[in-house]
Amino acid sequence: MLDHKLLEAEGILVLTPQAPLTSDDFQGIAAEVDPYIESKGNLQGILIEAESFPGWHDFGSFVSHVQFVRNHHRHVKKIAAVSDSEFLTIAPKIASHFVQAEVRHFAFGDREAAMTWLKE
Template sequence: MVNAELLEQDGILVIKPEAPLAEEDFKSIGSLVDPYIEKHGKLNGILIQAENFPGWQNFASFVSHIKFIHDHHKTVAKIAAVSDSKFLEIAPNIASHFVKAEVKHFPAGEYEAAMEWLKA
């Protein structure tokens, strides 16, 4: 399960995974951001806040995640991962090979710094 909130004024999506990611999570997030992207042409940023990366529910969930990235990466300017998870710490290095967005890791206590970076 994932909690997602679109901060429309800033064009920033805040994602907080709370359990292994499911296919339905990516459908839900898409239905939240797709109308905004259609209206504004892009999303200024995505902030992923997770104490630990919960992984995926199953292989189909992983595939849904990859499809979501493929369908949206050209319309997102920046991605901030706020976490002490080792996986999310190295994710920006991996993601930089697959997405157009600028990706940056922030330690768990630096939510505000990450938000400022996304807004800049």
């Protein structure tokens, strides 16, 4: 389960994984984000906040995640991963090779610093 909230005024999507990610999670996010991108052009940023990364429900969920990234990465300026999870600590380094957005890691608890960076 992936909780999400679009802060429309700031153009920031906040993602908070609560349980293994599913294909439905990415469909729900796309249903909310796609109209925003269509009307505004881009998201200023995405904030991923998770003390630990719960992984994916199954391989189909992983594929849905990859497809979501492929379809949306050109419309996101920055991505902030706020986590102490080993996976989310190294994920920005890996992701920077596949997405156009600037990606940065912040320690869990540094949400405010991450939001400030996303708004810059």
